[in-house]
Amino acid sequence: MSKNFCTFAPKFGARMTIADIQNLIKNGESRTLELKKTTGELQDGMHSACAMLNSDGGYLIFGVTPSLKITGQQITDNTKQEIANALTGFEPAIDLVPEYIDVPEHEGNQLIVFRLAPWKWGEEPHLYHGCAYYKPESIKKIMPKEMYDERLKAANPQKFEWDIKPAFEVEISDLDEDRIRGAVRAGVRGNRLHASADTDSVEMLLQKLNLLTKDGKPTNAAAMLFAKNTRYPQFLLRMCRFRGTTKNVFVDPKEIYGNFFDILDAGIDFCFKHLFLTGEIVGLNRVEKLEIPYEALREALINALCHRDYEKIYASASLAIYDDRVEIINPGRLPVELTPETIFLPHSSYPHNPLIAQVLYLTTFLDKWGSGVGRIMELCKEANAPEPFYTIGTNEVILTFPRPEDSIPQKTEVKTEVKTKVKTKVKTKVKTEAKILSIVRRNPHVTYVELANAIGLSESGIYYSVKKLREKGILRHLESSNGGYWEIIEN
Secondary structure, three states: OOHHHHHHOOOOOOOOOHHHHHHHHOOOOEOOEEEEOOHHHHHHHHHHHHHHHOOOOEEEEEOEOOOOOEOOEEOOHHHHHHHHHHHOOEEOOOOOOOEEEEOOOOOOEEEEEEEEOOOOOOOOOOEEOOEOEEOOOOOOEEOOHHHHHHHHHHHOHHHHOHHHOEOOOOOHHHEOHHHHHHHHHHHHHOOOOOHHHHHOOHHHHHHHOOOEOOOOOEEHHHHHHHEOOOOOOOOEEEEEEEEOOOOOEEEEEEEEEOOHHHHHHHHHHHHHHHOOEEEEEEOOEEEEEEOOOHHHHHHHHHHHHHHOOOOOOOOOEEEEEOOOEEEEEEEOOOOOOOOOOHHHOOOOOOOOOHHHHHHHHHOOOOOOOOOHHHHHHHHHHHOOOOOOEEEEEOOEEEEEEEOOHHHOOOOOOOHHHHHHHHHHHHHHHHHHHHHHHHHHHHOOOOOHHHHHHHHOOOHHHHHHHHHHHHHOOOEEEEOOOOOOEEEEOOO
């Protein structure tokens, strides 16, 4: 709500007085206050009421002149009948009871005051005579169709939400069992799923995660999360390393189609490929860190893939790395309740795809709903990395991570120094991979955390090295009844 409304408005429920009205109107109209001289402006007043009901709520007052003089008006039975008739134009129907307040300076005259509750996420949008209005600032506007549709979907999820609809030509056999069981194991380890889930059939797991329709078909959410061969053009992440600070020079353009986990892995790998990785000794262990915290980039990619608009079938999420910044671009827009400034403050969650968000929460890929952006900020702050920020593009939301000053390439590079660094980095990677293989030979059931502790690297560093071994065909992970094991392919 606006400062004007919060500061001067009496509590809802308390009967208003002339003194309350004087305090309320002294700064003039605002997003939460609309003033009309008489009920001769009744219809326009109802449009304003509709706009405030779809925004932060507020007050609609009849009996105040444009110069903020309180005059009131004569109230007759005919006046009350006109108001009652006007109120029937709201959809859905609402119970708005006006207050009539005597004006001492104008005997026999009264103010007519409507108190309007703010709109809450999950409520249907209000219409007046078939048209929805809202207040982006102090003026009312017709609500954009995209905003109206989003609110309608939030109020009627079983009817409209994309992620709960049946997937197109996708059967349970088209889903990646390894991905499903891996996600479930993470949920069991995180105490968000019952331990018995480890032994359930794939169909039972999908049912428990609400990823099947009533007739047993996979939903769009199931396809997005776990499909092996996607038929959806929007299941795409575009990635590119640009030289400089514009899109003029492409260095490494890539596209990856796949499910959520395929795309997430590819995005993280791309960051490891093109961002600087540094190492330092902490205690007895060597800790490797990306110039931008790996966990923050991962959280940002998860949020982008979870909350994007999948009904825009030819749009895609993007990851762009420039000399001075990293951008994660998401098709769609922020929820109407949030702005690029307020999104960094504590807020409720407004998931565009609630079923996908719920599954990712249960499998620990999402933390508490609404906390992801705050976590990104904390991770960057802890790593002394520059603060990220949001901007709004044309039908897209952009999260920008500025790169640290010492990571920005200089115009004059010392080639010998670069070659030395590359050679050192390659040697370090070879040693790390050899250590991983040695430990796996002794303990095929070893976990990422155990590998990290044994070798003295961060979990993200181990994740990267294991990923490379798997891509080279040297290492693979096999499923078993006791959680799976690693196998070295000797050839």
